[in-house]
Each structure stands twice: as C-alpha cells, then as structure tokens.
Amino acid sequence: MGVPQLGAGGGPATRPERDLVIDLARFFCLGIVVVGHTMMVSPVLHADGTVTTENTLGNQRWFEPVVWVLQVMPLFFVAGGITGLRSWQRLRARGGNAFDFIQARMLRLIRPAAVLLAVMFTGLWAARLAGVDPEVIQLLTAGAGMPLWFLAAYLAAQLNLPLLAGLHSRAPWLTLAGLVALVVTVDCLRGTLPLLAYANMIFLWCAVQQLGFIISDSWLLNLRRSALAGIIVASNLVLGLLVLLGLYPGNMLVNLNPPNLTLLFLGISQAAALQLFRPVLARLARVGWVQKVVALAGRRAMTVYLWHLPLLAAMSGLLLLTRFPQPAGGTAAWWWARPLVLLAVIVLLLPVLALFGRLEERPTSSGHARPRPAAAVVTAAVVVFVPVSDAALNGLTLGLLGGGAACFVLATLLLGRVPARSPADAPPGGSGPPLPHPPLSANVEP
Numbered sequence: 001m002g003v004p005q006l007g008a009g010g011g012p013a014t015r016p017e018r019d020l021v022i023d024l025a026r027f028f029c030l031g032i033v034v035v036g037h038t039m040m041v042s043p044v045l046h047a048d049g050t051v052t053t054e055n056t057l058g059n060q061r062w063f064e065p066v067v068w069v070l071q072v073m074p075l076f077f078v079a080g081g082i083t084g085l086r087s088w089q090r091l092r093a094r095g096g097n098a099f100d101f102i103q104a105r106m107l108r109l110i111r112p113a114a115v116l117l118a119v120m121f122t123g124l125w126a127a128r129l130a131g132v133d134p135e136v137i138q139l140l141t142a143g144a145g146m147p148l149w150f151l152a153a154y155l156a157a158q159l160n161l162p163l164l165a166g167l168h169s170r171a172p173w174l175t176l177a178g179l180v181a182l183v184v185t186v187d188c189l190r191g192t193l194p195l196l197a198y199a200n201m202i203f204l205w206c207a208v209q210q211l212g213f214i215i216s217d218s219w220l221l222n223l224r225r226s227a228l229a230g231i232i233v234a235s236n237l238v239l240g241l242l243v244l245l246g247l248y249p250g251n252m253l254v255n256l257n258p259p260n261l262t263l264l265f266l267g268i269s270q271a272a273a274l275q276l277f278r279p280v281l282a283r284l285a286r287v288g289w290v291q292k293v294v295a296l297a298g299r300r301a302m303t304v305y306l307w308h309l310p311l312l313a314a315m316s317g318l319l320l321l322t323r324f325p326q327p328a329g330g331t332a333a334w335w336w337a338r339p340l341v342l343l344a345v346i347v348l349l350l351p352v353l354a355l356f357g358r359l360e361e362r363p364t365s366s367g368h369a370r371p372r373p374a375a376a377v378v379t380a381a382v383v384v385f386v387p388v389s390d391a392a393l394n395g396l397t398l399g400l401l402g403g404g405a406a407c408f409v410l411a412t413l414l415l416g417r418v419p420a421r422s423p424a425d426a427p428p429g430g431s432g433p434p435l436p437h438p439p440l441s442a443n444v445e446p
Helices: 019-037 063-070 074-091 098-129 134-144 148-159 161-170 170-188 196-216 225-244 263-277 278-285 288-298 301-320 332-360 373-394 400-416
Strands: 002-006 012-015 043-045 053-055
Touching: 002 263, 012 019, 012 134, 012 263, 019 074, 019 278, 019 288, 019 332, 019 400, 043 098, 043 301, 053 373, 074 098, 074 148, 074 196, 098 134, 098 148, 098 161, 098 301, 098 332, 098 373, 098 400, 134 301, 134 400, 148 373, 161 170, 161 196, 170 196, 170 263, 196 263, 196 373, 263 278, 278 288, 288 301, 301 332, 373 400
Parallel strands: none
Antiparallel strands: 002 012, 043 053
C-alpha cells in the first residue's frame, strides 16, 4: 500500500511504494562485484623491478561455470530498467520531458565520477612527479579505471530510456526483438570489424534494460512458478549450446567487455529468477536491520562502485613498496588473506563515503528555477561520452584521466541543478504521484 499524500488538487495522492526486492537485488549485485574484485586484483613485483597484474580468480578454470551464476551485471541493468521506467513515468505525469529526465540522470551519475577522476589524476600525477615508475602509474590508471566502462554503458542505456520506453509502450516485444537483432548483427560482424563490437555496449545493455520494462509491466508476475523455472532452464540451455558450438567463450568475464549475446540470456535467466524468488526475497528484505543496511548502501551505491577498485589498486600498489608479506596469487596464503583485503577496502571506503557520498543525492534548486535548455543537456552528454568512448576503445591513460575529469566537471556545470517542481506544476486534479522526498531510496530515483 502507498502512503497517502495530498495531491495538487487537494485530494489524496499515493506515494509510490519502494520495491524492497529491487533494493535487495542491487545490494547483492554490488556486494558480489566488490568481493569479486578483491579476489581478482593481484599486482606482482618482479625481480627486475617491473610490475604486472594478474586476474587470479579469472585464471581459475573452476571459476568459469561459477561465473555463470555470479556474473550479475545483467541484473544491474534489469533493475535499472525497472526503476528507470517508473521514474520516467512519474516525471511525465508531473509534466516533465525527456531532457528533464536525462539531466537528472546524468547529474546523479557523473558528479561522483567527476570527483573520482579528479582525485585519481591528482594523486597519480603527484606520484609520477615523486619518481614512481611510469609503468606502475599506467598499471594503476588502467586498473583503477575499470569501473568506468559500467558508467558509460549504464549512462547510454538510461539516456535512451525515454525513447525506448515510448517504443515499449507501443510494441514491447517488437522493440526487444529489434534490439536483439542489432546485438546479433554486431556479434556476426565483430570478426571483420572489431571496433564495431563496442556498439553492443549500447544495443546489448539497452536490450537487457528492456527486460526490466517487461517486469515493470507485471508480465512475469502473471506466470506460474513452473513457467519461470522453465525460462531459467531454457535460457541457460541455449547459452550452453552457444558455448558448446564454439560461437562464444564460456568465460562470462571475457564476454563482458565488449558485451555480446550471452549476457542477454544471462539477463533473461536472472530476470526470471528475480520473480521466481520474489516472495522469499520480499520476506528477507522486510527484516528491519536488512532494510536499514540495504537502504543506506543503496543511497551510496555509485560511490562504492566507483571508488572500491581505485582504493584496492592504490592499497595493493603501496604494499608493493613495503616489506609486508606478499603471497603469490592463488596460493593458500593468498586466499586466506582475501577477507583481510576486503575488510581493508571497506575501512578505506568509509571516509570516502563521508566526504563524497552526498554527491549522489539529487541536486535540487528552487522550485521556481527554469530547466536547463535542451542544447545544454545534449552538449553535456557529448562532453561526457568523448573521453569515455576514447577510454573504451584505447584504454585509460593518465592524460585521458585528466581530460576526462575536466569534461565531467564541464558537463556538471552545463547541467546545473534540477528544478524542484512545486505542487502547482502538477497536472490538474493531482494526476501522477508526487516525487519522493530525500533521502531517496535505492530504487526510487528522481
């Protein structure tokens, strides 16, 4: 049940109820990513002074079947489709347009990233001036910048959401089929045109996002549990067949960047699993302490995601300069040290969250402020995607890190602040639910 509120016309309006299951799913995904990275990053100092990094967990043969379950990026985009569509529908009901939606979404995502890029550039440039080997600087730059690909893909999907939502409202299955056809076309041509494979960072993740639209329409809720289980089994069987035929690698980490069709089948399986286990997840999510932890983490999820890997890389790099024991990756001592590494990353995240966590909150100005011009919003999107596309195609460098920070700050200035719509701005009769007041939940976004 929603919480009764007064609508614009004085009548009752209903505040949309937070979907605790989506909050919990996002928290689970974030936890899997952070824990997984602590078991992957393993810098090695060689006798000649050079430093390389190993993906210890990714190099384990037994991990390939496990990652079919733990590759949770599709679930991130399914959840983003659910919450994004609901946010767009609320905004439209209050008279907002696509540029208002894009402005709010970009500000929510790029403000934390702008600070991260600026801090990374400053710290690594200072390290270079202090005489740290440029090879080490580049290694830390490339490793710490890995989370930015997710930011680029998620932004691309969310900025296309108003267009895709309109197509979905008219022809949901045809829209999904069209996106899947584009994904397959890109996969077929990626052998002859390797750079074209990166187009699936848009097509693939938009297709997975559409699965969230389908859940938001309650279509999966009308299916029997046996049907949901059948979808899970069928999608994994098709995925297994694609791998057995040699069309795609079996390692879902390899399939992640640039993404391919395999992740769509994982997304289908995870979307069905989310609905199949929804009753159990709902009971767990309503537990008091679980709800508090999940809500707190959800309001700072982007900060945690963006900062955890740079902090892990910096900590690992600094330890190489000390006499602290450095067990070889994959050894028993290395595995036993992982809980300590995870704890250290969490401790390092706490001051970062205290300093920069508020950048995720919706930057709202006076209710009488005017929205930004469409040209400013479009320019900001271009300014953001120029360095992001360069990094995706050519890798992140120290110079690009500084240029990216400048571009993100410029985009933030172009976007300004989001005008808070007063009750008088709502459609006559109070149609359309009000936007939630801060602090925003993990899944009710402006």
